[in-house]
Amino acid sequence: MKARQRQLLWIAVVLIVVLACSFYSANGPQTTAVLAGTVRAATLLTLGALCGMIGERSGVVNIGIEGQFLMSAFFAFTVTSITGSLFMGAMAGIATGLTMGWMLAAMAVGLKVDQIIAGTVLNIGALGLTSFFYDGSRSLGVGKYTNIDLGSLADLPLVGTVFFSRPPITYLTMVLLVVVHVALFRSVWGMRTRAIGEHPGAADTVGIDVLRLRYINVTLAGGFAGLGGSYLALEAVGTFSRGMSGGRGFLALAVMIFGRRSPFGAYAAALFFGFTTALQNHFQLNSVFDIPPQFVGMLPFVVTIIVVALSGLMGSMRDPAALGQTYEKG
């Protein structure tokens, strides 16, 4: 990161903290509600972005995150409903995500199917299969995941509720952020992964099995989307409904690109998006302004367009060089 960018980042962080503190002193409960909503809305997007990021860093586009969310949510819900265990459901969700990731890898890396088509196959297939086998009479049977207080940390003002009194998958997501960051930028695996995404030919020359690593990475990445599906069914909503991912797999892609394909960047982007969503809910619930709800509903999306355009102007976006291309061994 350049010195100027780091400076801007610190200014932004200080500004956010100052703003949050002053709003909190003005109206504590509502500021807490909005910021807690922000963290809540960011979890699913972050998990989707981690899934997309590992794929794209290895040179494989994944537009099938939407389908991976949906299918994993379906199995997480169904398994919990049958076994009565949230844990088993969450595991089933992850396993489904891994399987969907493996299918994407088999198509995009193994069969050399165009990556965009492979993702679309996952999306349509997941929507069709989950709707076809949907059983409206089924219910979760047990309550969804509830908040866990992290000891006395949860008693802190503002940050206590916002960060330290969350349900389990949200905590896990925060841990995974750090894990993926370290793995991507500080490990041999991460260096190899970035190499096959930027210049597979060169990586091949130094002895990295490009296709094998892409296969493994895309499959593993599916696990993150699978956890996202579990989050959706078991932590956020507590049931399954047709098409419940509602476009958030695509939003996760936007978050990933906006966050420059880095875990913390993606989390910042997800928090930003979550904030506009939470603010919109807040405006609607409390009718803060006399604006039709549809216009308030546009807020997160319009803001995202503006921000993406602005950051494009600042020249901060660059895709991995070999993104989207099938690798043929020379």
Add this chain to the structure above:
Amino acid sequence: MSRSTLRSVAVPLAAVILGLLIGALLIVSQGASPVTAYSSLIQGGLGDGDALLRTLQKATPLIFGGLAVAFAFKAGLFNIGGQGQLLVGAVFAAAVGFGVDGLPTFIHLPAALIAGALAGAIWGGIAGALKATTGAHEVIVTIMLNFVAGNLTDWLSANPWKDNSGNNIVARTPLVEDSATIPTLGAVPVGFLLAVITAIGCWMILERSTYGFEVRSVGQNRNAAHYAGIKVGWTMASTMAVAGTLAALGGAVESLGVDGRFEAGVNVGLGFEGITIALLARANPLGVIPAALLVGLMEAGASRMQFKAGVAPELIDVIQALILFFVAAPMIVRWLLRMRQGDSEQLRLGAGWGNS
């Protein structure tokens, strides 16, 4: 039929058959009869005049939506914004359709279609212009614009353009005037003819015009196109505007020819199916027509299949995904058909993703 034409038809045909076969297994797993299910599906889509009309009506927005994706693909752009473009096209066409009266059909109907098309051109053009000027990724922007369009059209049909007749509480516009209604000739809706003509027009533009050459050049290699003197930014922006126009026409025909009005929530999901159609057609504008007819037929017959054979209509989505998979993975089909690989068989779209 030349060998290459035969080959280009053989793979999709085999893909359809494989998709239906696996679909049959799913039907059996639900304890129903595949023969009854498929025969009622075909009857519901082709059995009589009404069935044929339904199929053609279903195929119409699919053709427009498929073209909207295929046209943008040629410039290396991925238009996921068909849904939003379709919605604004549908609501603005309906607005001119019900808002103006006393005009003769030959003025009113084109005016309504143009209103919808213009709205779509703007909606698609925003994404294209942002891509050209700021480098904002068209995938992100078109997805965001879908959500914005959903909210905007909800508001328009619930407030300024709401149907206040009787005690209507639904977010919908009044019925369009007769002079703005797209007629039906026997079992053939005129909107379908319009879609077919548009598909042929797209093919002519892309393959036979200077503009089409520029679009394809930009799609194949942006840098080379730039050095050849093609205005890359303008080509991308205008291509997205054309794509938006195409999707919006699909929405306009829905409002003026099928639903008779715009109603919030009715067209949801229709815009996304354009992606499937374009992929099935391998981004060929002429191929979009049979692809849309096939999917249109299945959608038209799905409710009869549910009624007669007790099979959930969502089976259609599963079969679509399977067909798409087999079309995209010609290796499998070729192995089954013992065919050798053709030069242009592999479809490459993902490569356009990486050079924003």
